[in-house]
Amino acid sequence: MYTIGQVAKLVHLPISTIRYYDKEGLFPTLERTSGIRKFSEKELEALRMIECLKKSGLKIKEIKLFMEWCAQGSSTYEKRLELFLHQRKVVEEKIEKLEKVLDMIQFKCWYYEQALADGNEDRLKTYTETPQD
Amino acid sequence: MYTIGQVAKLVHLPISTIRYYDKEGLFPTLERTSGIRKFSEKELEALRMIECLKKSGLKIKEIKLFMEWCAQGSSTYEKRLELFLHQRKVVEEKIEKLEKVLDMIQFKCWYYEQALADGNEDRLKTYTETPQD
DNA sequence: ATAATACCTGAACTCAACTTTAGGTCAATA
């Protein structure tokens, strides 16, 4: 069992953020003793999932739903599976988009290396100009 | 030359967003005739770069700086190159992180497929439990 | 002539995800 301060150090998050997550309902089974939160392995695991799901693009409210499904037991396995199947697609698409962004950035790196060497963009502009006539 | 409405359709953005970008200084050389914005190829190109730079993680204010450098000419090639070299790293790291997220999600897909087949997580829990004793 | 469009502005509003503030409890230490 951990206090909020210990958890904050373990997961490298500000205490205020963990309290905020709790207020938003991200730890539906969190226990307290005389007002003080008592975090278990379960909540640490939840915090790891929260980071992952956030990066995958889910909003806090959507993560809350997932955490509630987890608390509801085996009746929600299907929903949870569907969520992950969906997020898999989302993340795959995110990566694809970022790879296109990276291509564009690579090109710009090359472009400005040339521009810097040439002292101008005259030669380069022929690559990017809109086709005429 | 295009009006704001034409540009909105071309780049699939709401007019309000394009006005907002203009207010934030993202088109430093945009021209107007009697108050009405006149967009050229230059601004269309800028809008494409904005999308790319946004996805790479830059804030509007940072993009504004870049657009100003572009307007300043050859004296800023080095700054621009440094920006892209930096963003290249940022995007590469973003992709790496998303790949880890994807791994986690793949595992969860497998996990819930098993849980669904088993009807419980009893067998699975042995994979995720914290080492004891 | 009037009404529908497409443009314009400044200011207020929204949303998500936090963070900060102000005030309070409780246990241990100087």
Add this chain to the structure above:
DNA sequence: TATTGACCTAAAGTTGAGTTCAGGTATTAT
């Protein structure tokens, strides 16, 4: 005994990126 430190709350504030609103102009269609 008093103050320090770790916890608590509710409520207000912040940031970023827009969106919406209320009101105005100018041109075109009925």
